[in-house]
Amino acid sequence: VAGRPLDFIRQIVAEDQKSGKHSRPVTRFPPEPNGFLHIGHAKSICLNFGISSEFNGRCHLRFDDTNPSKEEVAYVESIQRDVRWLGFDWDEHLYYASDYFEQLYQFAEQLITLGKAYVCDLSGEEIRAYRGTLTEPGKESPYRNRTVEENLTLFRNMRDGRYEEGERVLRAKIDMASPIILMRDPVLYRILKVAHHRTGDTWCIYPMYDFTHCLSDMLEGITHSLCTLEFQDNRQLYDWVLDTLQTPCHPRQIEFARLNLTYTVMSKRKLLQLVNEGLVDGWDDPRMLTISGLRRRGYTPRSIRSFCEQIGIGKKESLIDMSVLENAARNDLNETAPRAIGIVNPLKVIIDNYPRGQVEQLEAQNHPLKPEFGSRLLPFSGELYIEQDDFLEDPPGKFFRLAPGREVRLRYGYYITCVSVDKDPQSGEIIAVHCTYDPQSKGGTSPDGRKVKGTIHWLSAAHAVPCTIRLYDRLFSVEHPDGDKEADFKQHLNPGSLQVIPHSLIEPSLADLPPGRQVQFERLGYFCIDSATSQPGQPVFNRIVTLRDTWAK
Ligand code: ATP
Numbered sequence: 001v002a003g004r005p006l007d008f009i010r011q012i013v014a015e016d017q018k019s020g021k022h023s024r025p026v027t028r029f030p031p032e033p034n035g036f037l038h039i040g041h042a043k044s045i046c047l048n049f050g051i052s053s054e055f056n057g058r059c060h061l062r063f064d065d066t067n068p069s070k071e072e073v074a075y076v077e078s079i080q081r082d083v084r085w086l087g088f089d090w091d092e093h094l095y096y097a098s099d100y101f102e103q104l105y106q107f108a109e110q111l112i113t114l115g116k117a118y119v120c121d122l123s124g125e126e127i128r129a130y131r132g133t134l135t136e137p138g139k140e141s142p143y144r145n146r147t148v149e150e151n152l153t154l155f156r157n158m159r160d161g162r163y164e165e166g167e168r169v170l171r172a173k174i175d176m177a178s179p180i181i182l183m184r185d186p187v188l189y190r191i192l193k194v195a196h197h198r199t200g201d202t203w204c205i206y207p208m209y210d211f212t213h214c215l216s217d218m219l220e221g222i223t224h225s226l227c228t229l230e231f232q233d234n235r236q237l238y239d240w241v242l243d244t245l246q247t248p249c250h251p252r253q254i255e256f257a258r259l260n261l262t263y264t265v266m267s268k269r270k271l272l273q274l275v276n277e278g279l280v281d282g283w284d285d286p287r288m289l290t291i292s293g294l295r296r297r298g299y300t301p302r303s304i305r306s307f308c309e310q311i312g313i314g315k316k317e318s319l320i321d322m323s324v325l326e327n328a329a330r331n332d333l334n335e336t337a338p339r340a341i342g343i344v345n346p347l348k349v350i351i352d353n354y355p356r357g358q359v360e361q362l363e364a365q366n367h368p369l370k371p372e373f374g375s376r377l378l379p380f381s382g383e384l385y386i387e388q389d390d391f392l393e394d395p396p397g398k399f400f401r402l403a404p405g406r407e408v409r410l411r412y413g414y415y416i417t418c419v420s421v422d423k424d425p426q427s428g429e430i431i432a433v434h435c436t437y438d439p440q441s442k443g444g445t446s447p448d449g450r451k452v453k454g455t456i457h458w459l460s461a462a463h464a465v466p467c468t469i470r471l472y473d474r475l476f477s478v479e480h481p482d483g484d485k486e487a488d489f490k491q492h493l494n495p496g497s498l499q500v501i502p503h504s505l506i507e508p509s510l511a512d513l514p515p516g517r518q519v520q521f522e523r524l525g526y527f528c529i530d531s532a533t534s535q536p537g538q539p540v541f542n543r544i545v546t547l548r549d550t551w552a553k
Pocket residue numbers: 029030031032033039040041043044064226227228257258259260266267268269
């Protein structure tokens with residue numbers, strides 16, 4: 001945000017630049033390709049790529065692909081698409097931790113040779129039990145004092161596939177009494193007999209995150225390795241590995257507060273559950289706070305970037321209200337989305353005194369504050385549709401829309417007064433409303449200057465184009481769907497998060513809008529042509545956000 005002081009990370013980067021420590025910062029965004037990116041990742045992307053462009057450095061996109069059992073090429077591709085779509089570019093700096101497997105293996109042998117790593121035969125369960133607790137020191141593994149030679153032989157055997165999964169691991173030899181539990185001889189390598197999406201069957205041992213990350217950063221010459229607060233303890237291990245191996249460069253890990261948002265879950269694991277259990281329409285369901293869901297919903301990259309800028313970077317955990325994100329969409333779309341007319345639930349209006357068969361073209365502005373958006377012509381005729389909500393047969397006093405005997409202004413058109421209603425003789429349901437119009441009120445004022453409070457939107461019945469409208473609301477109905485660790489977050493799904501209305505109408509100028517394009521339906525909200533389900537001649541519109549915050553208390 002212009003004029004705002006630099007956040008604490010940018011301050012560090014600026015100081016390092018000023019002191020000459022790093023004339024050009026090198027950052028990285030290191031997703032694991034085990035799911036689609038979500039809005040939390042956008043915060044990290046904007047931070048890492050933002051710093052690189054503001055300080056004339058570079059930012060790497062690195063896939064942290066060391067757990068083949070959960071990773072897929074499809075995720076790799078979606079992540080690249082999403083980062084680009086957000087407006088960022090890694091140029092030629094695309095990396096995969098798996099490209100370093102051989103180097104990492106050599107570093108592991110080096111640790112063994114230094115007497116700083118050993119092969120341990122304890123089971124996962126035993127390792128956990130030996131690890132101790134915050135108040136109790138850990139117990140040393142009986143395998144901790146194997147000789148360098150024995151460790152090298154066993155580790156090579158691990159690589160050669162001579163043992164089964166879980167039979168042995170490689171552990172760092174640090175300190176079983178460390179106040180930081182993570183430092184109590186952490187596992188560096190485990191056996192996984194799973195094919196990797198890039199290295200195939202070359203490896204059956206895979207390095208753990210803490211061993212891989214610092215060395216990948218080092219190999220790429222990263223200067224500032226930015227991660228979220230949960231990794232504070234991991235920093236000790238990050239530094240230990242690099243210090244012990246006396247690497248030529250030693251990136252600085254800095255932690256910032258992750259993004260937490262109300263009314264959603266944010267972890268890929270939980271998002272994957274929603275996808276796998278069919279509770280949403282895939283990773284890009286417009287209710288999902290994935291980047292691809294937000295894109296399909298109609299969010300612009302600019303609105304997501306400005307949201308990230310607005311929430312800023314801090315050192316303390318915080319919870320951002322969902323309305324902040326929704327407002328970022330509103331603010332952006334208010335500027336950029338042309339206005340148009342859509343009717344969600346149409347009600348027929350017949351203008352009894354309008355010349356039969358006549359059609360005229362009324363000029364409508366495409367943006368109330370921006371003449372450069374131009375105008376279009378809206379066909380007007382004696383048979384219109386209005387919104388069902390804009391008519392009440394028996395209205396309360398303060399209802400300024402259409403009702404028997406009451407007069408309203410048609411946007412860009414005439415004044416009309418309701419004279420009668422047609423009802424279905426069986427059901428009693430209103431099927432059409434009869435009105436008269438004042439031919440002198442064209443353009444929205446009358447010569448006698450009489451006051452007409454309500455203005456409603458409309459479409460000419462013969463010209464309106466049918467469409468499907470999907471009204472989306474928040475996916476969860478409570479602020480903290482995963483607040484209670486014992487309970488299933490899925491019980492808090494909002495049953496009204498999607499309402500499909502198959503017989504809505506749009507003005508003819510929207511019939512050929514390309515998928516993904518956003519418009520404001522006047523009085524209703526911002527909408528976007530759904531890129532996944534729209535067919536030529538059968539558009540589907542997603543509601544991005546309403547015009548005002550309807551959740552505000
Ligand atoms: P998840 O728990 O959702 O699976 P993750 O941290 O395991 O997320 P990664 O693919 O490892 O997912 O994340 C890549 C980068 O994005 C990391 O540097 C991580 O710190 C950052 N990141 C992930 N979630 C958030 C968040 N909510 N806010 C800020 N940064 C995040």
